[in-house]
Amino acid sequence: MYLATLMLLGSGELGREFAIAAKRLGCRMIACDRYADAPAMQVADESEVFSMLDDKALRAAVEKHRPDVIVPEIEAIDTATLVALESEGWRVAPSAKAVQLTMNRDGIREFAARELALVTSKYRFAESREEAMAAAREVGMPCVIKPVMSSSGKGQSTARSEAEVGAAWNHAVAKMRGDRPRVIVEEFIAFDSEITLLTVATKDGILFCAPVGHRQEAGDYRESWQPAAISEGALFSARNQARKVVTALGGHGIFGVEFFIRGDQAIFSELSPRPHDTGMVTLASQFPNEFELHLRAILGLPMPSIELAGPAASAVILADRDSTAIAYEGVADALALGAPGRPVDLRIFAKPNALKNRRMGIALARGETTDDAVDRAVAAASRVRIRYQ
Numbered sequence: 001m002y003l004a005t006l007m008l009l010g011s012g013e014l015g016r017e018f019a020i021a022a023k024r025l026g027c028r029m030i031a032c033d034r035y036a037d038a039p040a041m042q043v044a045d046e047s048e049v050f051s052m053l054d055d056k057a058l059r060a061a062v063e064k065h066r067p068d069v070i071v072p073e074i075e076a077i078d079t080a081t082l083v084a085l086e087s088e089g090w091r092v093a094p095s096a097k098a099v100q101l102t103m104n105r106d107g108i109r110e111f112a113a114r115e116l117a118l119v120t121s122k123y124r125f126a127e128s129r130e131e132a133m134a135a136a137r138e139v140g141m142p143c144v145i146k147p148v149m150s151s152s153g154k155g156q157s158t159a160r161s162e163a164e165v166g167a168a169w170n171h172a173v174a175k176m177r178g179d180r181p182r183v184i185v186e187e188f189i190a191f192d193s194e195i196t197l198l199t200v201a202t203k204d205g206i207l208f209c210a211p212v213g214h215r216q217e218a219g220d221y222r223e224s225w226q227p228a229a230i231s232e233g234a235l236f237s238a239r240n241q242a243r244k245v246v247t248a249l250g251g252h253g254i255f256g257v258e259f260f261i262r263g264d265q266a267i268f269s270e271l272s273p274r275p276h277d278t279g280m281v282t283l284a285s286q287f288p289n290e291f292e293l294h295l296r297a298i299l300g301l302p303m304p305s306i307e308l309a310g311p312a313a314s315a316v317i318l319a320d321r322d323s324t325a326i327a328y329e330g331v332a333d334a335l336a337l338g339a340p341g342r343p344v345d346l347r348i349f350a351k352p353n354a355l356k357n358r359r360m361g362i363a364l365a366r367g368e369t370t371d372d373a374v375d376r377a378v379a380a381a382s383r384v385r386i387r388y389q
Contacts, residue, residue, distance in 0.1 A: 002028040004299060007067035009052050010074030011040030013349040013359070014275045014291075017283070018071070019043045021291040025299075030065045037352045040073075052077040062090060069298055072099050073274055075149065076177050079103050093298045094201060094251030098273035101249065105148040105184050108271055116248060118241045118268040121260075122187035127180075132169045135185035136162065142188040145169060146219070147176030156219030158188060189267055191260035195228045196278045198290055199242040199255045202297045206243050209286060209293075209306055211235065213370070214278040218357070223378060224278035225313040225370040226285040233264030241268055249273065254294040277359075278314075284345060284364040285312035310366050313373035315381040317361035319354035325389035326354050334363060334383040337376060342366050344380045360386060 003026040008015045011031040016039035019029045023043060031044035034051050041047040046065070050057035055078045062070060062085060070085065070092045079100035086096040101107040106125055112118040124135035125148070136143045136159060145168040147155040155175030159168040172183045194216065198209035213228030214221045230238075242257040245268070249255070256276025260267040275290045282289040286308050288296065296303055319326075328348055338344035348361040363380035367373030 002026060004028070004068040005030065005065065006298075007062065007065055007070050008032060008040055008044070009058070009070065009072045009077050011038035011044070011047070012073065013039050013347070013351075014277065014280075015040035015073040016043060016349065017280070017289075017291040017347075018073070018275060018294060021289075021295045025295065025301075027295075030061075030067060032061055035352070039349045039351060042350060054078065055081040058082075059085070069093050071274075071298065075103050077103065092251075093294075094253035094255070094273050095249060098249035098251055098255075102271055102273050103149065104182075105146060105270065106182065109184065111248075112245055112268050112271075116244055118245060119237070119265065120268050121189050124185050125182060126169070126185055127182050129166055129169045132183060132185055133162065133165050136165045139185055139187045144186045144188055145172050146184050146186070147172040148182045148184055149177045149180065154219060189260045189262065191262050191267070193228065193230065193261045194269070195230060195238065195259050195261055195266075196224070196276050197238050197242050197257045197259060198276065198279050198282070198293070199239075199246050199257050200293050200297050200303070201246050201252050201255065202303050203252060203300050204303065206246060207293075207303060207306060208239055208242070209279075209282065209290070210308055211238070212276075212278050212281060220357075220359075221278050221316065223313060223315045223374050224281045225311070225374050226281050227308065227311070227370070229370070230261050231264050234261045234266050237264065238266035241266060245271060252297045252300065254279075254290055254297060280347070280362055281312055281314040281364065283347070284314070284343070284366055285309055311368065311370040311373045312364065312366045313370060313377040314362045314364050315374070315377035316359050317348075317363065317381050317384050317386075319356060319358045319360050319386055321354065321356050321388060323354045323388040324352075326360075327387045327389060328361075329385045329387055330383040334380040337365070337380050337383070342368070342372075342376065344376060346380070346384065348384075354386060354388070 210227035365376035
């Protein structure tokens with residue numbers, strides 16, 4: 001009856017688009033998250049509500065539904081249980097090793113820098129305010145301080161003097177996930193741009209999407225665009241490093257590999273072993289999009305060439321307050337910005353409640369250039385208004 005049974009661990013907006021892609025190919029979807037009515041649950045066959053950090057609940061859900069593939073969508077998962085499940089014969093996509101190493105920034109950074117010799121910024125780890133001060137002096141000012149375990153850039157800030165390190169430490173600890181007060185203190189890179197190189201590990205080899213550029217604010221992306229304009233040298237460097245790290249992590253699926261670009265140099269920043277938030281632009285910019293690529297790679301399905309439809313961009317729609325009763329206005333106004341050859345589209349995530357600065361949707365736009373696409377996506381996003389009841 002079904003092509004495969006897939007279990008999502010984390011059911012936010014990325015999981016929702018993955019579930020839609022999977023349902024189109026006849027898969028049975030089990031969506032799991034810590035709260036009910038999460039976005040992917042609304043399009044899945046069945047759902048389970050529990051903390052992904054609860055090892056017993058995680059194992060019970062797997063044994064109950066017996067998925068062909070377990071597909072993590074968030075960082076906050078009991079990865080030791082995933083490793084154990086994989087050793088028992090359950091399949092984790094892309095691999096339990098990839099999920100475990102990327103759950104915390106310290107794991108993937110040490111792996112990339114020390115074991116694979118990728119190009120990274122100078123960095124140190126700290127588990128107290130005093131250690132953070134010492135680390136900042138060692139890597140130099142200004143420096144970027146982030147919790148080793150967080151999502152969507154939460155807890156990240158830049159300290160431009162020693163006097164600001166303490167506040168940056170407090171901010172990182174307040175916004176971290178888990179119960180381990182540990183941060184990474186990084187050298188501030190004077191970069192030309194930031195990109196995500198969506199890298200697809202398939203049974204037949206490695207494929208690359210065109211680089212995705214993005215702008216961040218408060219550690220979280222606000223706009224992304226594809227293709228990003230970078231030099232051939234920088235692209236060659238980024239692809240070589242991405243291929244190296246993805247191959248070492250193992251498994252099949254899409255990886256969002258982030259780089260700082262400085263001239264012809266690509267400097268490794270972070271990696272997510274799943275569809276990437278900045279990659280939502282691929283819903284408008286290319287075929288197959290990142291969610292379809294992830295699905296096909298996981299299931300070992302034939303992989304066509306990746307075709308760009310044209311310059312495109314995404315822009316986020318953010319909540320500006322907490323609320324448990326929300327509605328949306330301005331959707332028609334946003335969609336009216338579309339024009340022949342330059343369509344505009346929306347993804348409203350239908351999250352059950354709003355939190356201040358929570359991503360509630362995105363606008364997507366094609367344009368004559370990426371700058372044109374970004375302007376149109378931002379304009380469309382600004383027309384969507386959240387009404388708090």
